[in-house]
Amino acid sequence: LGGIYKSMPWTAGFCMVGAASISAFPLFSGFVSKSMILTAAAEENYYVVWLILLFASAGVFHHSGIKIPFFAFFAHDSGIRVKEAPMNMLVAMGLAAFFCIALGIAYPWFYILLPFATDYQPYTTMHVVAQYQLLLFSALAFTVLMRTGIYPPEMKSVNLDTDWTYRRLIPGVVGGLAVAVTKVNGAFRRSSLVILRSLLARVGELFGEHGAFGRTWTTSAMAVWAAILLGACLLLYYL
Secondary structure, three states: OOOHHHHHHHHHHHHHHHHHOOOEEEEEEEHHHHHHHHHHHHEEEEEHHHHHHHHHHHHHHHHHHHHHHHHHOOOOOOOOOOOOOOHHHHHHHHOOOHHHHHHHHHHHHHHHHHHOOOOOOOOOOOHHHHHHHHHHHHHHHHHHHHHHHOOOOOOOOOOOOOHHHHHHHEEEEOOOOOOOHHHHHHHHHHHHHHHHHHHHHHHHHHOOOOOOOOOOOOOHHHHHHHHHHHHHHHHHHHO
């Protein structure tokens, strides 16, 4: 994408608020909620879990806090110009952004919603400094990857979202199957009609006036066939 902030400034702003919140920036809700989880893991001596969550926090900021907003809304201008999101979406994003900030500043409101009492204090000097260090080093890693060209170059392409499956893939498969079934059905009907006509013609030949079973038989031939059938019945009876 790139440069979309020019067409969707409100969406870009709300996205930045969400990115800061999920990245646990101070004064945003994630700074309080994620810090509570990390602190609880450390206090319960789950140091491996704490370390994994710490690295995950850095990765979330790198990916969701910097990479997605940067490449989608800023970076190189792709020239794409679209409409701003409709009002109902802007209202929804605005409410979410408001709570992201409100619960990060007035965090006692957040504590009221919890099923247990807590007196956790997120805004301590050590915690704020440590969080800024984590965020700044994650931003430094992104900057190094950009400046050194480790990130792949921009390529014009199409990302297939999950809705592609029911918008294009499934209708295409169903349509293809319908065409295939129609062709197979038509071929089967035509073949069946040809076979049926041939069978009826053969039956007509056999049982027609001059056919093997339709013509008049002599008395001697009838006597021979009657004897053959009687012998077959006797044989089957004794077997």
